[in-house]
Amino acid sequence: MPGTVKKDVVVGLDIGTSGIAVAVLNRSSVAIQEPLGFGFCSSMIMEKGFIGDSEAAAYNVKKALDEALTAAGVPFTTAYVNVDGPELVIRHGSVKQAITRRQVVDARDLIKLQQHLCETVLPEDVLSIIQLDNIRFYIDGEYVFKPQGCRGRELGLSSTVLAAPRRQMDLIWQCLRNAGLPPTTETVVGALAVAQGVLSGVERKLGVICVDLGAGMTKVVFINHNMLYKLSIFPAGAGNITADLAVGLHTTLEAAEKVKKEYGLGLIAGDVHVPNISGSGYNTVPGSLVHKIIKSRIEEILDFVKEFIEELDLGASLPGGIVLTGGGALLNGLTEVAQEYWLMPVRIGFNSLPGEEAPNEDAYRYTTAIGLASWGTGQVYPGMRQKAEKGFKGRIKSWFR
Template identity: 30%
Template structure:
């Protein structure tokens, strides 16, 4: 019999904290609560002020709790930032039993061998993601349990982070009284929210450009092959507007969202907008084309840096599905068209996936892609640690390796 579960996705970003609460029955996700708060205490995705970060998380969580009429105990928490790095590795084990039937224990052994590598004390292992298994030379196997063979290989994608950054994020979440069901790489979560199976199979780049960082991930053959974070994103565009139009930063953010575009040629010469002056005591008229001329160079820089990372990693010619952009920067008018023209690749803005119900009109924005993706991650990996109706404070740092159960369940 199906049983309703309460689940929570917590996206702690550089410019905002978003908390999503959902009812889940099987794979049916109904969002029943959303809380957001301006993020204070993070820089480039890394906690720099624990007290302010805790306050931001608490505000978002309480807002979501009030909307959903629940008390949150556990959450799937996204992580990103300039400290994140990744690499690919492989390993092989022999199957020596007489029947040569591969078991879950063999899979555990080969994954364990692939994740075993010398790590410096300041590095934390976040994910070890099997991309494919190979049995006696046969590639492309997703679940080898029950197959017959003498040699089992695995290719894995390993995600690493700074011990300090990971543990400080965990401290902030647990200080609010919330246990961590699992730490999840934000690009991985966002991909589950906005990428189709066909795109991931064919080859696609996902750019999740938020406030302080842009997360880059490449998918091929249905799996993640490359991930990287660059410390430049939407807040840099806002700062440019502040300087270029001599307006307060809050006003710069407003006009970026309301009037911003990265296509200068699409704006008429006679289009004007009202902009608050420094001090906020008066307004002035500014050409919208001037605003676009401030925005376009920074967008060009962000995208060029991201695509250069893809090219340096050797995937530039292996992404026929093109580019999907999500996060706050994806809301800029004309950005998909800009990407298509500049790089000669198909491009689209990531949209909310099918199967999401409830507050759909609220959370369909790209800015909530990570929060929605965290919910889908838990459902698709079947790695539930349901939240409860009463708040708890038990530490869950050990669940950083919860991925292991997901991949070994039969």
């Protein structure tokens, strides 16, 4: 049809602890990003980054994906999927190689060098690569933004390699294949995708810590000068608060979740009434007990982030402050408590892209998915990782194994 703009559609797929979220964006839009559709499927198939039931996971992924694509009304060509977990491995390294073929850098040189870097810094056969980050190329010792086609004698590369246990990656790839994801699908560390979705360019440049308080994990990342400096994952999140309340109040998870959302970190006068876990009658518990349970778990998470900050040895200098995001960040009173605990400015980070496409109270569910989808638009060499991965001597799982 004359005048119709062709859409370059990319999908962000967030396989989380409490559900699967999908965001479909049009990256060919004149605007920075155009949301086309969203999908969500509540599920508990993921624990600490590992998929428990691959078949159930594939079914739920397909369900959320179909919902988003139906809303978008267009097919997609590229998908980005998150990988997280406490066992995530981060290595930094640099390698060099002579430039052959008339001393002109071509795509084969770049792929070969990335392969060499991964084999050098990550020799373990028990690990599979998620992605490369902080990629910087050099020609004859000088930094070059786009080396392909440049002339020189020596090509250098420095990068951060992010990897996960092979078993974890096997399960994820199996799930994605069974759900019908295309071969062009790429993996991204979830914490970096979240940062992509909620941080401003100024914050990323000046130095900022992003804390993603999810259901089952708390992910913390420090970004400075637009580069990843440190990342850590704590195997506890907002879902643990709900579980603690259910046990402590002898009630159901549904009732515990309601109590958590209603009271948050505020002081509670009097008693709280919750349904008995047996389903008959109600339990009456002191409001002080509810407050103590919530505060205790939150302090454990805040302590983890505090140690992360202290290890950075930043002093009082963190111009971008700390950005809290994720479903757990919505806990009443958390911003004030966190700011006092960390002695740093804290704000809640969210992505405004969902707009009217998703209910306001559910918009936080799509933060990681949106970050994943937008991640691909900022890559210097789109598709480079996928091509390189197939040559990593089996350390990375491709679609054809």
